[in-house]
Amino acid sequence: MKIVTVCGHGLGSSFMVEMNINKALSEFGLDDIEVSHSDLGSVTNADADIFVVGKDLADATSSLDNVITLDTLIDYPELKTKLEAALKEKGKL
Amino acid sequence: MEKKLDSLLNANTIKIFDNSAQRISWKDAVKMCLEPLLENGSIEKRYIDAVISTVEKTGPYINLGNSIALPHSRPENGVLKIGMTLLKLSEPVDIQDSDHRAQLFFGLAATDNNSHLDALAALSNTLMNQSKVDKLKTAENVEEIIKIIFHE
Numbered sequence: 001m002k003i004v005t006v007c008g009h010g011l012g013s014s015f016m017v018e019m020n021i022n023k024a025l026s027e028f029g030l031d032d033i034e035v036s037h038s039d040l041g042s043v044t045n046a047d048a049d050i051f052v053v054g055k056d057l058a059d060a061t062s063s064l065d066n067v068i069t070l071d072t073l074i075d076y077p078e079l080k081t082k083l084e085a086a087l088k089e090k091g092k093l
Numbered sequence: 094m095e096k097k098l099d100s101l102l103n104a105n106t107i108k109i110f111d112n113s114a115q116r117i118s119w120k121d122a123v124k125m126c127l128e129p130l131l132e133n134g135s136i137e138k139r140y141i142d143a144v145i146s147t148v149e150k151t152g153p154y155i156n157l158g159n160s161i162a163l164p165h166s167r168p169e170n171g172v173l174k175i176g177m178t179l180l181k182l183s184e185p186v187d188i189q190d191s192d193h194r195a196q197l198f199f200g201l202a203a204t205d206n207n208s209h210l211d212a213l214a215a216l217s218n219t220l221m222n223q224s225k226v227d228k229l230k231t232a233e234n235v236e237e238i239i240k241i242i243f244h245e
Contacts, residue, residue, distance in 0.1 A: 008147070008154045011203050012163050015210055016217040056152050072158030076221050 001092065002034045004048035006061060010039025013073050017052055024080045028093060050086050052079075095208055098215040099243055101177035105129060106200075107235045111183045119188040119195075120145055123155070123164045126180035126198040135176030135202045143170035153188040155195075160185050160230065161220060162195035168204050175209050176202040177216070181232060196230055216242075 003021055007014035014037035021035050038047065040057060045064055052068045053061050061067055068082045087093040106129045110117070117125075123144055130136045143166040148155060155162045166172075178200035185194040199216065203209040219225050219242050228245075232238045 008151065009165065009167055011167070011206065011209070012165050012201055012213065013154075013157055015213055016157070016220075019214055019217050020221070054158075056154060056156075074157045074159060074161065074217070074220055 001032065001050075001090070002036070002048040003050045003052065004043060005035070005037045005052045006040055006043050006057065007037070007054065007073075008040050008057070010037060010042070013054065014038065016074055017070070017079065020074070020076050020079050021052065021083060023076070024083050027080070028084070028087065030087070030092060033092070049090065050083075052083075095211040096175050098177070098212040101175065101212050102179060102216075102239075102242065104235055104239070105133065106176070106178040107181070107238050108179070109181045109183075109232070109235060109238075112186065113183045117182075117186060119148075119153075119186050122162075122180060122182065122186050122195070122198050123148075126164055126178055126200045127202075129178045130176040130200060130202050133176065135172065135174050137171035137173065140166055140171035140202065143167075148189065153190075153193040156188050156193040157195075157220075159220075159223075159226060160194060160196045161226070162188060162198045163201055164198060165201035165203065172202045172204050174202070175204050175212075176200070177209075177212060179238065181229065181238065197226070 005014040005017040018037045050066050054073045058069045127141045144164045155164045180198040182196050185196040228241045
């Protein structure tokens, strides 16, 4: 399973979210999920099973399936709750 | 080559500005935040223009939430070497609208997709710690900020 975080440049915020996802996955005891970050221009549906974006990119990523939208990019409790729900839906938790 | 956070964020690149007495716009904040990178040769002036024009065209992508902003653009928009800065304001400014407010502006200049990640990871760890973020917002001088980020 793959998770890709997406932001406009693929340099800053997407990487910070990727770090938080790795932290959450280790707390969930999951070590078989690949996480990476990307920019808006180069990401496609084939790249991941779950995408994570900030709310400002919600419209720009409407063509992607399985998108988690974060109100605050660096709010760890918000990320963890939403990620947990998505992973349960995918049968990983 | 990866750079450590403490070689990038230091007394030369951390600034404090009291905007309670003198109101400033988000554009002023972005300029002030990135100015030290212009001075130390990390960026060309057009890098600052790129950040501002991208926000104007596509919205406040620099807003991370929790009153923190990360002004940055792509390497090809005028980055000469890797750099980071912090501008701490005494009160938040609106980035285009009141839904996007920031008080701590961390400037970033990345030369490629990877060499800044080590420093950004260290910064991210600090910003995930709410008590550190709260202390940064009320810090009164640069020495205090360095202590909060690196020695607590």
